[in-house]
Amino acid sequence: MKTLSVKAGDITREWHVIDAEGKVLGQVAAQAAKLLMGKHKPIFCRHLDCGDGVIIINAGKIIFTGKKGTDKFYYRHSGYPGGFRQESLNQMLEKKPTFPLEHAIRGMLPRNRLGSAMFRKLRVYAGAEHPHLAQVSAAAEAK
Template sequence: MKTFSVKAGEITREWHVIDAEGKVLGQVAAQAAVWLQGKHKPTFSRHIDTGDGVIIVNAGKIIATGKKGTDKFYYRHSGYPGGFRKESLNEALEKKPTFPLEHAIRGMLPRNRLGSAMFKKLRIYAGAEHPHLSQAPAKSEA
């Protein structure tokens, strides 16, 4: 028996919708990362992007367990003296509700060109509406 290797033309892509309202940040991010990489498919291969597209709605209503809202920080530095900035998870959700999910999912994907291609199939919206009805996304539970 020969080893099966999927070709680029044989890949079928679907779209999944996750409603993040009232769900835990890490669990939503983990499920989205699995779908983006294609690990849920029997044709999964590490060197080929076999993943599906993911649409996440209500990202602004996601929850964090414990005291992560005040104790989890996102850090950045401008490169200039005194340019260090940090903001808590609650502050980040107020300013840009999609950022914590984007940051978590990007951290779960490969750090190469393949990971960048996977990340491009992710769409996150703070509200309940999304403009991707033409893709006929399947409502999925995360």
């Protein structure tokens, strides 16, 4: 019996649409990361990008458990003295409603060039409208 080795030409990609309205942030992020990495496929191979594309809509209507809105902070530093900045989750949602979801998904992907390639196949939109109807309809026709 021979071991099957997946080649880049054997990989077929599809697009998945996830509606995040009324869902918990971590559950949506875990589902999206699994689809981006390709772990849902029987030909999953850790050293190849065999994942699918993911479109997430209604990211601004995602819910959080507990007191994360006021107690969870996002930190950054400009590199200059006094350049430390922090924003709460509620402030970030007002400013950039897609950032918390993108940040959570990026944290679940590999930290290398392969993870960057996987993250490029992610599209996140705050509302219900998205411009990728052609990709989604083509994937639906193939099924």
